[in-house]
Amino acid sequence: MQGKALPGFRDFYPEELALRNHIFAVWRSVARRYGFEEYDGPPLEPLEIYTQKSGEEIVEQLYAFEDKGGRKVALRPEMTPTLARMVGERAQALKKPIRWFAIPQLFRYERQQRGRLREHFQLNMDVIGEAGPAADAEVMAAALDIMRAFGLGPAEVRLRISDRRVVVAKLRHSHHVAADELVPVLAALDKWERAPADSERLLTDALRADRARVRPVLEFMSGLRDGAAELRESAAAEPLNECVQRLGAMGLGPFVEVDFTIVRGLAYYTGIVFELFDQGRSLRAICGGGRYDDLIKAIAGVDLPCVGFGMGDVVLGELLKDRAKQPEAPAQLDAFLVAVSGEDVEPVLKLAHELRDQGVAVEYGLRHAAIRKQLELAAARGAPRAVIVGPDERAASEVVVRDLNAGTEEKVPVARLLNGFFR
RNA sequence: GUGGCUGUAGCUCAAUCGGUUAGAGCGCUGGACUGUGGCUCCAGAGGUUGCGGGUUCGAUUCCCGUCAGCCACCCCA
CATH class of the missing domain: 3.40.50.800 (Anticodon-binding domain)
Known part of the structure; x- marks a missing residue:
């Protein structure tokens, strides 16, 4: 025996490759139904394209090394910087809105757990050059139709949508949270459901232990799930509401839940964010995405609004196995x-x-x-x-x-x- | 990177209080079966008990380390 594959890396035996191919086939089929074109980029990229936005500490989570020419390089942990470069380079020539998808293999150097390895394949679907919520609804509908194509309905999976701008507006105007306090406060909100004690400590630190301010924000956070209706009446919720309305018009309403406790990556998203979860939440998120209107400008210097999502093959594969939604292997032979x-x-x-x-x-x-x-x-x-x-x-x-x-x-x-x- | 739990055949699991050569089912290979598969029966292969060390007359069993998996943290780009 020569041992096993590296930790977090997979050998695909025929049965497993069949499942992977099935997943890819469904992804491609739905992406094409939505008029998306497939692209790809290099699996190895200059390290800077990942550090320039996220800082040096991200190197700890990357497969990064120096190549024989002395260049600092990294196996791609995400597709978006590559996409931003490719789109930025031809920004003038491409007809907007751009609808592109890719199925890159991504890598990250982290301790593995169920549903989270050191490599995975991830469907990326993005609409670039359209700032309105119609684009957000379009990519979410695609994500949901992928679920439907796998035989998963509202009984099995749910789409949870939020718009950070709604929460931020409320925090700033009603609770007087300053701009530089927002990030830690949102981090506290992100933790609220999973670890209330940590969340409260984080919040207290963020608001400089000012009891008079901490308490109302705590009440606000604990009421977010039930208080969604009130927030949705605010002006800031208009894009979110239109997005939900459009999904409803497509018949996808039963999948959709507005949930303002969704936060997602703080350095990244600028508006609507969403996550796809299995009902019961026994697994990690199947899919996550949202609007990132400033990223292409930061990376490529071209001002283009974007919305998109990533959907990995690992959690999805677990879900399909759990729910016995694997395809019957077609006969190989005649x-x-x-x-x-x-x-x-x-x-x-x-x-x-x-x-x-x-x-x-x-x-x-x-x-x-x-x-x-x-x-x-x-x-x-x-x-x-x-x-x-x-x-x-x-x-x-x-x-x-x-x-x-x-x-x-x-x-x-x-x-x-x-x-x-x-x- | 931190903490907790778990590691016996390809898979699922046994092995008494620490005691002989670590077993069973499934799977795999061959045969019973010379022009007809699935059933049945027989036989076989397959193990450094994750790895290394310690305690002991003797370790799968107890202790330490390490590696791996799972869980939580971190992070989720």
Whole structure:
């Protein structure tokens, strides 16, 4: 034994690769239905494109090293900087709004847990060049239709939407939270449901232990879930409301919950944010995204509003396995050819090759063995039928076609077998 | 990077109080079965008990370390 794959990296055995391919196929199919074009970039990038926005500490979470030319490089942990560069470079030439998607393999150097490895594949869908909530609704609808395409409905998954601008407006105007206090206060909000004690400590520090200010903000946070209706009446909630309305018009309303406790990456998003969760929340977020209107300008110097999401294959794969929503493996073979006697081996080779030339998928036993052995292998391979070639059949220019599921047999002339039988 | 829990065959699990050569089912290979798979029966292969050290006459079992997995933290770009 040579040990296993590196921690957090996966070997894909055929069964696992089949699931991955199924996931990719659904992603591509829905993305294309929505008019998105696929792009890709290099898996290895200059380190700076990740540090310039997030600072040096992010290096700890990257696969970063120096290449033989002395360049500081990193395996990509996210797709957005690459996207920003690509779009920025051709910003004048591309017709807006741009609808692009990619399925990059991403890497991060972190301790792994369930649903969180050191590499994963992540669908990225982004609409670039449209600032209105119609674009937000469009990418969310795509994310939900992907769930539907996997057979997952509102009973299984939910989309939770927030708009940080609504929360921020309330915090600033009603609770007099200063601009430089916002980030720690939002961090406290992010923790509120998972770890109230930590959240309260964070909040107290953020507001400089001013009891008179801490208490109302605490009340505000604890009432956020039920107090959504009131917040949604504020002027700042207009984009969010339009987005929800559009999703409703598309018939996706049952999936949608407005939840102002959603915060997500603080350095990144500028408006509407959303997350897709399994009902019951036993897994991590399936998908997360939102609006990041300032990022392309920061990276590429071009002012283009963006909204998009990332959806990883790991949590999604766990969910599909948990819910038994894996696809049935389609038969790999059209037929398995069986040679009755040693004399039949060469005719089987000839027939196999003629069928393969026609695009028919066939296999035969590489070692001549008893018929029962050959049929056993045929069944194990999942072949829907066996084509049996023996001296008697050859004398009559026919073969016996055995339906391996039904156990029935019929005699078929070789000429017919080679002329449309498998079509 | 921090803390907690768990590591026995490909998989699911046994192994008495620390006691002989670590077992079973499934799976895999071969045979019973010479022109017909799934059933049944027989046999076989497969283990450094994660790894290293310690205690002991003797360690899968107890102790320490380490690695890996899981969980929480950090982070979620």
